[in-house]
Amino acid sequence: MNMIDIINKTKRAVPLTEQEISWLVSGFTNSNIPDHQMSAWLMAVCLNGLTNEETAALTAAMRDSGNILDLKCIGNITADKHSTGGVGDKTSLIVGPAAAACGIAVPKMSGRGLGHTGGTIDKLESIPGFRTELEFSEFAGIVQKTGFSIISQTSSLCPADKKIYALRNVTGTVDSIPLICASIMSKKLALNADCILLDVKCGSGAFMKTRQDAQKLADLMEKTGKAAGKKCRAVITDMNSPLGNNIGNALEVKEAVEILQGKKKGKLYDISMMLTANMLELAGKGSCEECLAMAENAVSSGSALEILRKTIELQGGDCRICDDTSLLPQPRFSHEIRAPRDVEIRSVNCEEIGMASLLLGAGRASKNDPVDLTAGIVMECELGDKISMDAPLMTLYSSVCSDFSEAAVRAYNALGFRDICGTVFN
Ligand code: URA
Numbered sequence: 001m002n003m004i005d006i007i008n009k010t011k012r013a014v015p016l017t018e019q020e021i022s023w024l025v026s027g028f029t030n031s032n033i034p035d036h037q038m039s040a041w042l043m044a045v046c047l048n049g050l051t052n053e054e055t056a057a058l059t060a061a062m063r064d065s066g067n068i069l070d071l072k073c074i075g076n077i078t079a080d081k082h083s084t085g086g087v088g089d090k091t092s093l094i095v096g097p098a099a100a101a102c103g104i105a106v107p108k109m110s111g112r113g114l115g116h117t118g119g120t121i122d123k124l125e126s127i128p129g130f131r132t133e134l135e136f137s138e139f140a141g142i143v144q145k146t147g148f149s150i151i152s153q154t155s156s157l158c159p160a161d162k163k164i165y166a167l168r169n170v171t172g173t174v175d176s177i178p179l180i181c182a183s184i185m186s187k188k189l190a191l192n193a194d195c196i197l198l199d200v201k202c203g204s205g206a207f208m209k210t211r212q213d214a215q216k217l218a219d220l221m222e223k224t225g226k227a228a229g230k231k232c233r234a235v236i237t238d239m240n241s242p243l244g245n246n247i248g249n250a251l252e253v254k255e256a257v258e259i260l261q262g263k264k265k266g267k268l269y270d271i272s273m274m275l276t277a278n279m280l281e282l283a284g285k286g287s288c289e290e291c292l293a294m295a296e297n298a299v300s301s302g303s304a305l306e307i308l309r310k311t312i313e314l315q316g317g318d319c320r321i322c323d324d325t326s327l328l329p330q331p332r333f334s335h336e337i338r339a340p341r342d343v344e345i346r347s348v349n350c351e352e353i354g355m356a357s358l359l360l361g362a363g364r365a366s367k368n369d370p371v372d373l374t375a376g377i378v379m380e381c382e383l384g385d386k387i388s389m390d391a392p393l394m395t396l397y398s399s400v401c402s403d404f405s406e407a408a409v410r411a412y413n414a415l416g417f418r419d420i421c422g423t424v425f426n
Contacts, residue, residue, distance in 0.1 A: 003027070003037045010044035018057040025061035029160040035167055042164070042173040050178040055220060056227050058178070062186035063228075065160035069107075069136065069192045074143050076105040079279045080193035082184060084217070085117040087205040087354040088242035092120045092150065093256035094272040094299075095279065097307040100147025101298035102276070102291075104283045107143045108150040109157070109191055113363045113371070116205065116354025118252065121152045126250035126328055126373035130317030146310045157190045166367075180207065181220045188225065195231040195282040198222065199275055203240035205350025211236070231282045237271055241348040241383050244268035248362040248376015248397065254325040260305040261322075273299070331374035331397035335404035337412055339387040347416030348383055356411035360398040374399045377411060386420065 001023045027033040071078045096106045110120035121132050132152045142149040168174045188196050198221050202214035218234035225232025246255040258264040276295035298304040312319040321327045361372030380392040417426050
């Protein structure tokens with residue numbers, strides 16, 4: 001086989017065989033295929049797409065590039081959840097403990113934030129002492145004890161995805177539905193849980209900006225998971241405004257704890273309960289209604305919070321944050337943005353809110369940038385809210401940046417207002 005023939009086939013939309021895809025993935029992972037040839041092939045995929053069979057073969061080849069976990073030692077049905085990424089998405093910190101409290105095992109590997117989207121590992125590292133890099137035996141042991149653990153993706157899982165994703169990031173080839181599907185599903189299949197719930201985010205803060213694209217990605221990922229023998233379901237959820245009020249690592253842990261304490265309801269609670277119910281239903285725990293009632297009871301009874309507390313303790317973290325969130329790292333500086341007059345919130349550009357948060361230090365523009373775990377934004381308003389002149393719209397926090405001017409302009413401009421008397425501005 002040779003790489004030029006493979007590039008030419010995809011360029012002409014001629015499907016590749018399973019053997020060709022397997023040769024391509026292992027050749028690139030072993031550095032026998034250079035970056036420039038792989039980049040050309042990735043661009044051809046972006047322009048022409050892949051068939052479902054090619055996507056399944058690419059996913060399997062990427063999965064097989066590293067270890068595949070054997071989770072049988074956990075001794076319970078296992079379920080994994082994946083979100084395609086958004087702003088303020090801390091649902092894993094709520095759904096994992098809630099699902100575990102209902103009797104299933106949730107062994108989870110997560111990533112770090114990049115660009116405007118956050119990552120669960122950064123959020124967890126804001127808990128003092130919390131360890132996210134554990135050996136498999138310790139990870140599995142915690143899941144056996146509490147039902148729930150989250151660690152960072154190990155380098156032995158899907159090395160092909162790590163290399164391909166890094167190249168996609170610098171060659172304008174991230175936004176391809178088959179490439180996104182293969183990247184996500186290869187990691188899910190290597191983790192190897194019995195059930196996989198996929199939360200495809202759709203809207204201004206998501207990779208998928210339109211319902212049509214989100215549906216295509218959801219269908220393709222669900223099909224790919226089922227073809228690999230998993231119980232797999234994809235749901236589409238809204239990312240046209242941040243999920244919950246808090247954006248930023250410690251701020252998001254605080255909000256997740258408040259949900260598990262039963263102190264807070266709203267869209268974040270509703271979506272978290274819906275996701276938990278879907279995982280339980282996939283795992284055969286009952287009907288949709290029964291599973292929703294079980295999920296809600298796990299929160300209202302405090303049993304989900306207890307699971308989070310035990311998991312934090314076993315992973316070396318300060319579990320007192322489950323009672324007192326002021327023990328999370330606190331920002332040195334803050335800046336409030338207030339309404340210029342009586343207004344109604346007409347729109348929120350969620351990606352821009354994520355970018356403002358990144359400017360404050362909460363995220364990273366490139367992979368190895370440090371993050372300020374205290375930084376972020378608390379939204380004091382929601383889409384459709386009527387806000388009086390001078391009332392707060394949002395509060396910005398940071399410990400590394402005391403000059404809020406650039407982030408404040410970006411965050412303010414992310415809101416679209418309607419004057420209470422009718423004029424649309426900003
Ligand atoms: N997340 C991933 O893991 N891969 C992609 O390609 C996009 C989002």
